[in-house]
Amino acid sequence: MRPFTYQRATDPDAAMAALAISDGNTAPTEATVQALAGGTTLIDLMKLDVMRPQALVDINPLAGAWAEINLEGGNLRLGALARMSDVAAHPEVQRNYPVIAQSLQLAASPQLRNMATLGGNVLQRTRCSYFRDVSYTACNKRNPGSGCAAMDGVNRMHAVLGTSDQCIATYPGDFAQALIALDAIIEISGKSGTRSMPFAQLHKRPGSTPHVETALAPGELISAFTINGRWPRSVYLKARDRQSYEFALSSAAVALDVQDGIVQDARVALGGVATVPWRAREAEALLKGLKFDDGLAGRVAEAAFAGAQPREHNAFKIDLGKRVVARALHRAATMEI
Numbered sequence: 001m002r003p004f005t006y007q008r009a010t011d012p013d014a015a016m017a018a019l020a021i022s023d024g025n026t027a028p029t030e031a032t033v034q035a036l037a038g039g040t041t042l043i044d045l046m047k048l049d050v051m052r053p054q055a056l057v058d059i060n061p062l063a064g065a066w067a068e069i070n071l072e073g074g075n076l077r078l079g080a081l082a083r084m085s086d087v088a089a090h091p092e093v094q095r096n097y098p099v100i101a102q103s104l105q106l107a108a109s110p111q112l113r114n115m116a117t118l119g120g121n122v123l124q125r126t127r128c129s130y131f132r133d134v135s136y137t138a139c140n141k142r143n144p145g146s147g148c149a150a151m152d153g154v155n156r157m158h159a160v161l162g163t164s165d166q167c168i169a170t171y172p173g174d175f176a177q178a179l180i181a182l183d184a185i186i187e188i189s190g191k192s193g194t195r196s197m198p199f200a201q202l203h204k205r206p207g208s209t210p211h212v213e214t215a216l217a218p219g220e221l222i223s224a225f226t227i228n229g230r231w232p233r234s235v236y237l238k239a240r241d242r243q244s245y246e247f248a249l250s251s252a253a254v255a256l257d258v259q260d261g262i263v264q265d266a267r268v269a270l271g272g273v274a275t276v277p278w279r280a281r282e283a284e285a286l287l288k289g290l291k292f293d294d295g296l297a298g299r300v301a302e303a304a305f306a307g308a309q310p311r312e313h314n315a316f317k318i319d320l321g322k323r324v325v326a327r328a329l330h331r332a333a334t335m336e337i
């Protein structure tokens, strides 16, 4: 592991000042100064020599307001330093936003969830094995312009949606699908103040710059996530190679508003199959104004994968993904609330 300096941020201004050293146009994920939250991804990647920050700014002392779970006023506000396990176990979150609680509960392991924060979770890096192994030089995300070893390599875990000819890496997290399905807003703190942005705008598709993963500017921190309204009829379903401690092969975050048997609003987001948290907007629109049945769920699932582009080893994700979407919709439509 390379040497680095460590500093504890005593308040948000001190954190911002420490993080805002000039990195020019460097993507925040590659910045030489990194915020340290739970450290469950960052320290891993430093040990692998994939991330090479020269300085870490520990933001855990900002917990307090930045770790609150607040359901006042009919909305949900989650501080970015809230631990995954605390949010997953919160009875009001479980009752009013099951898709949030389930997406966190089905992620990682109990030890990791106790340590990991929501902000760090949404900013975790891809699990593409060529990205995580520096003995492979060809990785446009880690080494821009070097090529992509996964294109003709082992790409079973890779994405079928949102890919480019530069990168096919899957966005690995679970919680982000719940956030994008519920139209979450993120609150971002930087040296020039606080701004808000739809969560859907945070992650960037790889295009010709796979190393630029988010819309955050260097030195900016996510301070909170907010969701308007309640979504009690919502579900997160995850298919993986084993039942715990494993990333998704395919997942679906689904939320429905059903009145008198008719779907008034529907949200469908996909995980494990796309380069970014993926909202299937055209597919979900098929549900609106109709009475739910499993035939309709099947048509929504077909539409969700209409643009999928498989590689040699990952075509199975398309059929699996359709089954996951249809099953998640069935569960949400038939759940007792």
Ligand SMILES: Cc1cc2nc3c(=O)[nH]c(=O)nc-3n(C[C@H](O)[C@H](O)[C@H](O)COP(=O)(O)OP(=O)(O)OC[C@H]3O[C@@H](n4cnc5c(N)ncnc54)[C@H](O)[C@@H]3O)c2cc1C
Pocket: 029, 034, 035, 036, 037, 038, 039, 040, 041, 042, 043, 044, 080, 081, 106, 107, 108, 109, 112, 115, 116, 117, 118, 119, 120, 121, 122, 123, 124, 172, 173, 174, 175, 220, 221, 222, 223, 245, 246, 247, 248
């Ligand atoms: C074996 C294993 C299995 C896992 N399985 C899953 C899984 O199934 N599903 C899943 O979703 N995740 C999984 N994970 C990932 C895990 O959930 C993440 O490692 C964790 O959520 C990251 O949170 P953290 O607080 O530890 O982040 P850190 O490691 O502290 O930070 C990660 C990155 O985010 C930045 N950062 C952190 N907080 C902020 C903030 N507030 N603002 C701006 N930047 C910030 C850091 O600078 C760093 O670049 C797994 C991890 C491991 C090691």
Ligand code: SF4
Pocket: 126, 128, 129, 130, 131, 138, 139, 140, 141, 142, 147, 148, 149, 150, 151, 166, 167, 168, 169, 210
């Ligand atoms: S898929 Fe993306 S992250 Fe993986 S090797 Fe190719 S460029 Fe790198």
